[in-house]
Each structure stands twice: as C-alpha cells, then as structure tokens.
Amino acid sequence: MLAPGAIYLVYLGGLAFTALIMLAAVLMTYEWARLVRGSHLNADYVIHAVTAIIAVGLAGAGMPLFALLAAAVGFAVAMGVVVWRDEGKRWPMIGFPYILLPCIAIVWLRSGGDWGMWTLYWLLAVVWATDIMAFVTGRTIGGPKLAPRFSPAKTWSGLLGGVAGASVAGAATSIILGLDSPILLALISGATAVIAQIGDIAESALKRYADVKDSGALIPGHGGVLDRVDGLIFAAVATAFVALIGILAEEGKGIGLGIFVL
Structure with a gap:
C-alpha cells in the first residue's frame, strides 16, 4: 500500500x-x-x-x-x-x-542523479523480493529454523528462497538497465538479501526483548515503521559502502556509478 x-x-x-x-x-x-x-x-x-x-x-x-x-x-x-x-x-x-x-x-x-535513483530502485526491488520469497518458501517448504531464539518463524529454506528471489531481481535490473553482467549483479543481490535478513532478525530480537509483536502501530495493519524497513536499513548501509568503494575505485566518475560500478 x-x-x-x-x-x-x-x-x-x-x-x-x-x-x-x-x-x-x-x-x-x-x-x-x-x-x-x-x-x-x-x-x-x-x-x-x-x-x-x-x-x-x-x-x-x-x-x-x-x-x-x-x-x-x-x-x-x-x-x-x-x-x-x-x-x-x-x-x-x-x-x-x-x-x-x-x-x-x-x-x-x-x-547521485539518475544512477542514484536506479540504485535505490534496485535496492528496494532486492529487499522486497527477499521478503516475499522468504515468506513464500518458508511457509511452503518449512524445515530447520534459522534463528529460533530471536525469530522462531524464520527458516533456512526461507533464507534460501529470499536469496533466490533477490538474485532474480538483481539480474532483471541488470538486463533492464543494459548493464554488462547480470550474473555479477545477481550475486551481489543475493549477498544483499542475506544482509537484509540479518536486519530482519536483529529487529525481531529487539521486539522479543521488549516483549511486543510489532515495533509500533503507526502503519495500520502493518505495525510500525521499523517493522517495514528492518531489512532495508541494514542493506542500505551495505549498499552505500559498496557505492563508496566504487567511487574511490573510479575517482571522478561520481556516485552515479553506485552499486553498478562493479
């Protein structure tokens, strides 16, 4: 919504x-x-x-x-x-x-201009694909729990499904933008999915500490803002770090290279 x-x-x-x-x-x-x-x-x-x-x-x-x-x-x-x-x-x-x-x-x-915009679109697509596919595969396949102490509902199958979904989203982004290596961006997207899941688990641990189901009720029917962006906030920092490395590696070309400098 x-x-x-x-x-x-x-x-x-x-x-x-x-x-x-x-x-x-x-x-x-x-x-x-x-x-x-x-x-x-x-x-x-x-x-x-x-x-x-x-x-x-x-x-x-x-x-x-x-x-x-x-x-x-x-x-x-x-x-x-x-x-x-x-x-x-x-x-x-x-x-x-x-x-x-x-x-x-x-x-x-x-x-970072147009490339900064596309970098954020890529990031959102990867995080959303991770969440959706992790939920679907986790519910469908089930199996061993990923972090039962902090997030009992998460499974290893859900993590793998999330990584697969993110990888597809990354490859699709590469093709849409006409980049040279869909496989490389798919791998980066899969790694980003893992980081996003770590963020999700971290927020779950915080909620367990506070003994609450949601971080808040600011978004009706969806909990709080932290509930909606728990994976994004970890993935965003990782993406900015990679973008910074890209800028340093290609000095003078600007942030427009973003995550796609690789």
Whole structure:
C-alpha cells in the first residue's frame, strides 16, 4: 500500500525525498525509544530525534560528511546525558547508528542523479523480493529454523528462497538497465538479501526483548515503521559502502556509478 508512494518519492528525489526520510527517521526514533524505554521517553530520545532531522537534512543538502559528524555529536551528547543521569543502561544508544546511518546512506545514494535513483530502485526491488520469497518458501517448504531464539518463524529454506528471489531481481535490473553482467549483479543481490535478513532478525530480537509483536502501530495493519524497513536499513548501509568503494575505485566518475560500478 505504501510502496507506490515510496517509489514516486524516490523518482522525485530532492527535498521531497529528503523530507520522507527525515520523517521516517523521527518515527523510527520514536519507536526505538518506546521499545527500549517502554512508555518513558527520556531526554536522549529528544536528542536522537533532533539529531536525525539535522543529519538527514545535511545529507539531503549534499553534505554527507557533515551529516555523519552531526550524528556523532548527537550520539556523544545523548551518551553524556545518560552517563550524567547514571541511568545504567548504555546499549539503547545503539539506536543512533542503527537508525541514522541507513537514513544518511539512503539520502546520499539518491543524491547521485539518475544512477542514484536506479540504485535505490534496485535496492528496494532486492529487499522486497527477499521478503516475499522468504515468506513464500518458508511457509511452503518449512524445515530447520534459522534463528529460533530471536525469530522462531524464520527458516533456512526461507533464507534460501529470499536469496533466490533477490538474485532474480538483481539480474532483471541488470538486463533492464543494459548493464554488462547480470550474473555479477545477481550475486551481489543475493549477498544483499542475506544482509537484509540479518536486519530482519536483529529487529525481531529487539521486539522479543521488549516483549511486543510489532515495533509500533503507526502503519495500520502493518505495525510500525521499523517493522517495514528492518531489512532495508541494514542493506542500505551495505549498499552505500559498496557505492563508496566504487567511487574511490573510479575517482571522478561520481556516485552515479553506485552499486553498478562493479
């Protein structure tokens, strides 16, 4: 239901897309705070939310390094507040990199013009294909559990089905864009599927810790924002890392190479 709107905003890019990611970052920050703090929203949540707005805005303005710096400063300030208040638990601060890094990565990728747009379309296609095929094959074939302690419903057959679906999506993207090596992009897409599944399991573990079924109820019938993007946020960081390697390897050609530089 939300997919058409996301696809359209990826196409638009610019301020509209940045505003979408900024909103998503704030909503995910709210859900994270509820999961790790219960009903009590501490000062670090406010700092986290403000940092998210600033960091994503800087990334959207073409200043990714300043965005990372803002995220680091916000993290340091929030950690200082937690230590000063002697609140004991430090691990909730993981929410800063968990939420801000993928949001910065996604906005940075989209800033790469047409190739940045296609890189995000590829990423969405791979993550969605992974989720769909993992669900279908897991339900149909079943078998040994993948991570029973954190996500009892996931199976190894589902993981393999997700990898297969992502590989097909990657090969199709390569053919549609007229790239040279569908097989190579299929392999990269399969690896991305594994990363996305790790993200899914990580969020499941968080929900088990909080003893809740969904991360929130912001999306009627679909749970929270974190529930919808759990795999995407891990895959986005990995994609941005590969894109950065591509840029360094082909200096001067710009982010337009994206994931497809390989």
